[in-house]
Amino acid sequence: MPDQPSLFSGMDGDAPTSPPPPTTPQRIARVLLEETALELDYLIPDDLAARIQPGTRVHIPLQNRKETAVVLQILDDSPFADKLKPISSTVGSRPMFTATLLQLAQWTSQYYLSPVRQVLRAMLPEAVRSKPETFxxxxxxxxxxxxxxxxxxxxxxxxxxxxxxxxxxxxxxxxxxxxxxxxxxxxxxxxxxxxxxxxxxxxxxxxxERDPFQDEEFLPSSPLTFTEEQQAAFTQILLNLNTPADERKPILLHGVTGSGKTELYLQAIAHVLTQNQTALVLVPEISLTPQTIERFKSRFSDRKERIAVLHSHLSEGERHDEWFKIHENRADIVIGARSAIFAPLQNLGIIVVDEEHEPSYKQDENPRYHARDLAIVRAKLEKCPVLLGSATPSLETWTNARSGKYLHLHLTKRTDHKTLPLIRVVDMRLEKRKTKDGVAILSEVLRIAIQRRLDQGEQIILFLNRRGFNTAVTCLDCGTTVRCPDCDIPFTFHKTDNRLVCHVCGMRSLPPKKCAQCNTPTLLFGGFGTERAEATLRTVFPTARIARVDTDVMNRKNQLRDTLRDFRSQKIDLLIGTQMIAKGLDFPNVTLVGVLNADLSLNLPDFRAAERTFQLLTQVAGRAGRGEIKGEVLIQTYAPHSPAIQFARHADYDGYAEQELEHRSNFGPYPPHTHAILIGSRSKQAALAEFTLQNLATKLKKSLPNGTIIHDPCPSPLAKAHGQYRFQLLLLTDKIRPLLAQLKATLTDMTFPEEVIVTWDIDPTTLM
Missing domain, CATH: 1.10.10 (Arc Repressor Mutant, subunit A)
Incomplete structure (x- = not known):
């Protein structure tokens, strides 16, 4: 029997000690704390090593508390290696962020001057961040x-x-x-x-699974036969799919309304799925989501369970489960609004941005990213194509396409030989003289046209981008307008609730019986919104089935989806609404579209106002005549000779773009000839907000990159909101990266008063 080793071997010299086995160096994780933005190093325990990699959310000990952090890097060493604490646990069973999404977060942080922690926070829905894997x-x-x-x-x-x-x-x-x-x-x-x-x-x-569409039935559909233009465009899309990633260009699919852009999306995605890849589809409006989902689930009926949806109208539980469907690779197609650009899809084969011109792709809170631009960046990181679709491309996208930076595919005709609607402009200056109270809601021309279409069993859409019954309450004696005290804008009267409502801060109050200034009861409830227009329509057309679509009435879950479905099934004759119904929707029996006040967006103090008006009119006009009957559009305006209205009347995008680009070059130059940065300050003290911005402007002027134009600080068009006075500073440059570096350095060095909030918006879509 062999000798047993002594318990004290190696201690008394009687027996040699064996060398200790070689140890594997313990790996180290560099993490970003989600609440404080600190980057710290922690040891990775052996029992967690297999689960921790870049993108994993973890719990870490910090002083006497537990914090949540995101792993940014895995390191072999750290200057503090002998003092590091181990990670306590992981959050979830898998990394929350893919390597590509971490890269995208870094790019977003650098370009939009937003802390990485805020970008990562924006990437996760609140339900996922606060209660991960709570099924x-x-x-x-x-x-x-x-x-x-x-x-x-x-x-x-x-x-x-x-x-x-x-x-x-x-x-x-x-x-x-x-x-x-x-x-x-x-x-x-x-x-x-x-x-x-x-x-x-x-x-x-x-x-x-909390499936938002579990009770829905989708009838299978088959691919449609392409027109010659569609086939030529599809051939180019397939060539782009097979082009080496470093040679591939973003694609602008520029097609008139009804030209079959969605069919091209569907067939391009079908091709991608055959390559065992996934697809991401962005839509700008919640109103477009139900119809888009219906089209995709019908076309891909064999895998409809593998289509995920992400948008703000889902419940927290539904959003949680839809996100994890993507995260666990149980979704091949993701459809959603702007935040869906961060969907954790892997093996992406294509990104589609529908209605790429829409300003709703721009996030208005930090990080102020533009989902279309991030789609282009993510496509480059994922080495996949990006397809930008629109009948009225943004001038930035159109300029990139015209210069050859993007591939430009043009569809000039509607499918099935359908023609574009006849568009007529109604001069409301003449109509106003005919009315007793001076407020013309329906011109005689539009009233007759509506009645004719109703008599023929056809459907009508009326567009008015303003809510409420009356848009202002004014004293006839002294001229005082009842305004929101916190926002200094006129209250809007909502008759159903008998309330004055501020459409900025939401303040509500009872309408006054007399003027607060002169104490006289001669108050005029003037102007009109969708609520008053609906009441007028019900009076003029008492037998018509009428529905209104705006945020005042579409407040119940699935109410918008149900209303649009009823309209499609012709249970509704006339639909009146705001921009929720202005684009992307396809109703074959709609033969008449009326725009009740085309001047609302035209008169905004913004260099993009004319572009927005042209796009909106063209898009809403495109809802007419998508079936077998030729469509008709009537645009009511007090500015009938405006270039935006006249070019929209003739559906002449190229003509409009040329004159608008020349206009911006002569009076700016404004984007897309340059990049814009809008810096804002707000405070309850107007003088302090203005002084802060003046001080910042003075410091910036000392070392601005060549080619940068800096405007003087001035009050914002919305000069007061939520009780705070607002000022802004506009910078224009053709060298955006040097200016971003200078702005970041200046903002870092400056200390702002506690009473002042300073914000910055890179490539703003509005100056309001």
Whole structure:
């Protein structure tokens, strides 16, 4: 028997000690704290090593508390290696951020001058960040040992509820969930417990997905035959898909309304799916989401369960489950609004940005990113194509396409030989003289046109981008307008609620009975919004079935989807609404579109006002005549000779773009000839907000890059909001990166008064 080693071997010199086994250096994680933006190093415990990689959220000890952080890097060493604490645990079973999304976060942080922690926070829905992997569950029941007929008959007498559960399971093929049984028997839970104890049924827990479309039925659809223009465009898209990533260009799909852009999206994505890749589709408006989802789930009916949706109208639980469907690689197609650009899709094969010109792709809170621009950056990082679609491209995108930076595909005709609608402009200066109160809502021309279409069983859309009943309450004696005290803008009167409402801060109050300044009761409720227009329509067309679509009435979940579905099934004759119905929607029986006040967006103090007006009019006009009957559009305006209105009337995008670009070159130069940065300050003290911006402007002027134009600080067009006075400073440059570096350095060096909030917006879409 061999000698046993002494417990004290190596201590008394009698036996040599064996060298210790080589140790594997412990890896180190550099993490970013989510709340404080600190970057710290921590040891990775051996039991967590397999689960921790860049993008993993972790709990770490910090002083006497536990903090949440994101792993940015895995390191082999750290200057503080001998003092590091270990990571406590991981958040979730897998990394929350892919390597590409971490790169995208870094790019977004650098370009939009936003802390990385804020970008990472924006990448995760609140439900995912606060309660990750909190899924609903249900009991799956299986009838494993059913009693024979005699035993079941006896059970019917002694325990009738147990017998009923057995019958229900038998009728459903021997399997059902507990929630299904509860729908037919309230006490099912206790009865099931008893049957499990008797070993008659078995029970297992299963995850329940909160699917926002679980009750929907989608009829399968087949690919449509391309027109010649579509086929030529599709060939170019396929060539782009097969082009080496470093030679690939973003694609602008510039097609008139009704030219079949969506069909090209669908068939391009179908091709990508055959390559075992995934697709991301961005839409600008919630109103477009239901119809887009319907088209995609119908076309890809064999994999409709692998289509995920991300937008703000989902419940927190639905958004949580849809995000994890993507995160767990159970989704091939993701459809969503701007935040969906951060969807954790892997193996991306294509990104589609529908209606790429829409300003709603721009986030108005920090980080103030533009989803279209991030789509182009992400596509480059993912080495996949990006397809930008629009009938009225933004001038930035159109300029890039014209210069050859983007591939420009043009669809000039509607599908199936359908023609663009006839567009007529109605001069409301003449109509106003005919009305008793001076307010012309419906011109005689539009009234006759609506009646004719109603008589023919056709449908009408009326567009007015202003909510409420009256847009101002003014004293006829002294001229005082009732204004919001916190925002200094006129209150809007909502007749249904009998309230004055501020459409900026939401303040509500009862309408006055007399003027607060001169104490006279001669108050004029003037102007009109969608609520008053609806009331007028119901009076003029009493038998018509009318529905209104704006944020005042579309406040119930799925109400917008249900309304649009009723309109499509022709349960509604006339739809009046704001920009929620102005674009992207396809209703074949709509033959007349009326724009009640085309001047609202035209008169805004913004260099993009004319562009927005042209785009909006062209888009809303495109809702008419998409079926077999030729469409008609009537535009009511007090500025009939405006270039934006006249070019929209003739559907002449190229003509409009040329003159608008020349205009911006002569009077700026404004984007897209330059990049813009809008710096804002706000405070309850107007003088302090203005002085802060003047001080910042003085410091910036000392070392601005060549080619930079800096305007003087001035009050914002919306000079007061939420009780704070607002000022702004506009910078224009053709060298954006040097200016960003200078701005970042200046902002870092400056200390602003606590009472002043300073913001900055890179490439703003509005100056309001």
């Amino acid at each position: 609903l569950s249900d009991s799956h029941l299986t009838l494993t040992n059913p009693p024979d007929a005699e035993a079941l008959e006896k059970l019917q007498k002694t325990a009738p509820l147990q017998a009923r559960i057995i019958h229900l399971l038998q009728s459903s093929g021997g399997e059902a969930t507990l929630s299904q049984l509860r729908q037919q028997l309230h006490s099912a839970t206790q009865v099931v417990h008893a049957l499990v104890r008797k070993n008659i049924i078995s029970r297992s827990e299963v995850r329940v």
